Amino acid sequence: MRYVIDRMTMSDVPRVIEIERLAYPSTWPASAYRKELQDNRWAHYIVLRDKKIAQEQVAVGVQEPEKARRFFPLSLLPSRQTATATSPETNSIIGFAGLWLMVDEAHITTIAMHPNYRRKGLGEFMLVNLIDIAYSIGANWVTLEVRVSNYVAQNLYRKYGFHEKGLRPKYYSDNQEDALIMWTDQIHSPEYKHKFQQLKATLLRTLETQ
Ligand SMILES: CC(C)(COP(=O)(O)OP(=O)(O)OC[C@H]1O[C@@H](n2cnc3c(N)ncnc32)[C@H](O)[C@@H]1OP(=O)(O)O)[C@@H](O)C(=O)NCCC(=O)NCCS
Secondary structure (H helix, E strand, C coil): CCEEEEECCHHHHHHHHHHHHHHCCCCCCHHHHHHHHHHCCCEEEEEEEEHHHHHHHHHHHHHHHHHHHHHCHHHHCCCHHHHHCCCHHHHCEEEEEEEEEECCEEEEEEEEECHHHCCCCHHHHHHHHHHHHHHHCCCCEEEEEEECCCHHHHHHHHHCCCEEEEEEEEEECCCCEEEEEEECCCCCCHHHHHHHHHHHHHHHHHHHCC
């Protein structure tokens, strides 16, 4: 498949911040992600890569400096492009997500797709991966907060069996918006497992064809 999920690393953080700025009205500082990755053993962060972007970037990266060096002596000086360019691997990141394990609850802290790659099933792909992580680290439930106005994300969560279980008034400091608290049922219940496996299989079939 063209899309791959990797654990987030320190070198991914600048690209994650770029996507976060495009996806959320208010954002975490880069230091918060670095701290999460370094110090929080209960945190699990992933990035979603589009291998096609990496391949295209590698092709450009191989050809451009060679061409420049052949024809323009000034290009022997470090160019601005070289100084600021990030690696093809980093540029291929198009989404990220994360959760914390608290006892036996997986708390989804963030999930965001680059706006140019939405509505392709990829946010769903990241959610599926988070739920798989929740299974693998011994969680029994998955929970999250979502803005009351964020119907798009709520639709995604409802599709995966999240239900509203409460409200946190004025939870978001940027506009005092309330947060819905959503929970799955017990993810090890046969009903949830069955529903999850069916949704996942359908999604993977769709993504294979992209
Ligand atoms: C929420 C988000 C991650 C969804 O990513 P995405 O890749 O566009 O979503 P997908 O294509 O995987 O869609 C999966 C499901 O989400 C829901 N959904 C996605 N886009 C939708 C839209 N424009 N309108 C209604 N529902 C939508 C649907 O239930 C969809 O399932 P379906 O295709 O069977 O209808 C993305 O919109 C995003 O990054 N938003 C900004 C950040 C954010 O709000 N994060 C959530 C914080 S709690």
